[in-house]
Amino acid sequence: MEKIAELAxxxxxxxxxxxMTATPLPxxxxxxADQPSAPTPAVYEASLCLIAQGSKRVSLGDEGLLYDASRxxxxxxxxxxxxxxxxxxxxxxxxxxxxxxxxxxxADLMVSDGSAExxxxxxxxxxxxxxxxxxxxxRLVRLLDHPESIPVLAPLIEREIVYRLLIGPHGxxxxxxxxxxxxxxxxxxxxxxxxxxxxxxxxxxEIAAAAGMSASSLHAHFKAVTRLTPIEYQKQLRLxxxxxxxxxxxATAGSAGxxxxxxxxxxxxxxxxxxxxxxxxxDVERLKNVPAHVEAV
Numbered sequence: 641m642e643k644i645a646e647l648a649x650x651x652x653x654x655x656x657x658x659x660m661t662a663t664p665l666p667x668x669x670x671x672x673a674d675q676p677s678a679p680t681p682a683v684y685e686a687s688l689c690l691i692a693q694g695s696k697r698v699s700l701g702d703e704g705l706l707y708d709a710s711r712x713x714x715x716x717x718x719x720x721x722x723x724x725x726x727x728x729x730x731x732x733x734x735x736x737x738x739x740x741x742x743x744x745x746x747a748d749l750m751v752s753d754g755s756a757e758x759x760x761x762x763x764x765x766x767x768x769x770x771x772x773x774x775x776x777x778x779r780l781v782r783l784l785d786h787p788e789s790i791p792v793l794a795p796l797i798e799r800e801i802v803y804r805l806l807i808g809p810h811g812x813x814x815x816x817x818x819x820x821x822x823x824x825x826x827x828x829x830x831x832x833x834x835x836x837x838x839x840x841x842x843x844x845x846e847i848a849a850a851a852g853m854s855a856s857s858l859h860a861h862f863k864a865v866t867r868l869t870p871i872e873y874q875k876q877l878r879l880x881x882x883x884x885x886x887x888x889x890x891a892t893a894g895s896a897g898x899x900x901x902x903x904x905x906x907x908x909x910x911x912x913x914x915x916x917x918x919x920x921x922x923d924v925e926r927l928k929n930v931p932a933h934v935e936a937v
Contacts, residue, residue: 643774644709648692650781651735664787665794667740668780674733677725681915682880684721686741689713690777694734695727700764701867707766714810716763716817717828719866720876737781745802746818763865767809776801826851827865830858834870838877839901842870879915886924893920
């Protein structure tokens with residue numbers, strides 16, 4: 641537990657306020673909560689999530705996973721999850737670092753070892769804590785104390801983290817994801833296409849073409865991975881971006897809905913309430929009065 645305590649110490653030093661703390665490292669974000677949070681929908685990028693203190697539950701459809709300092713979370717593709725900080729207090733805050741996976745490093749390391757196998761594994765999983773992985777993450781976060789070293793050392797440590805994931809229990813899934821002809825790789829390309837144009841009208845044929853699949857195959861495999869249809873996935877992206885615009889950008893419900901592609905204010909309000917449990921204005925007012933709100937990992 642010495643390594644995880646060290647990671648907690650360095651995260652706490654840099655994440656001084658509840659919520660997400662962006663860092664000079666593009667693929668690293670820190671999270672803190674001083675009290676348990678309400679279940680919150682969010683799209684989680686493909687990433688490694690290491691909790692140094694506290695615990696959290698994440699859900700994908702009917703599937704829920706609990707992780708804490710003894711178990712790390714690995715998400716292979718961008719997924720619409722519901723996160724719920726369970727254990728946190730002012731004296732012992734929830735502390736987590738999220739490291740987005742670098743596709744280029746994954747592909748490069750796969751070429752180096754020449755392996756790519758089929759994997760029948762979940763795209764989201766929790767695994768027992770790995771001291772070597774925690775040590776590498778701690779060294780990455782500690783670079784925040786020495787910003788002059790980030791350009792040289794961060795890529796090396798991130799590559800080490802990817803390597804440790806590839807040789808770990810989820811390695812087969814990551815190799816399958818990066819295999820150009822795999823269904824998971826195709827679904828990943830479809831997700832990227834939807835995220836890129838989430839505020840435009842969704843054309844299934846164009847998304848299917850970008851993924852290299854037929855429309856029927858896209859629907860079947862996309863829902864198997866994300867638990868949502870492509871249209872439902874796009875809807876979650878739109879609503880979450882609208883929420884962000886209102887919460888941090890001061891947008892009104894009408895302007896936020898229009899900005900993310902809704903033509904009908906009533907439809908926007910109805911779908912927003914269905915996802916977040918309250919109308920836009922009421923939901924945003926509630927969030928602004930909750931100091932420990934954590935939107936993501």
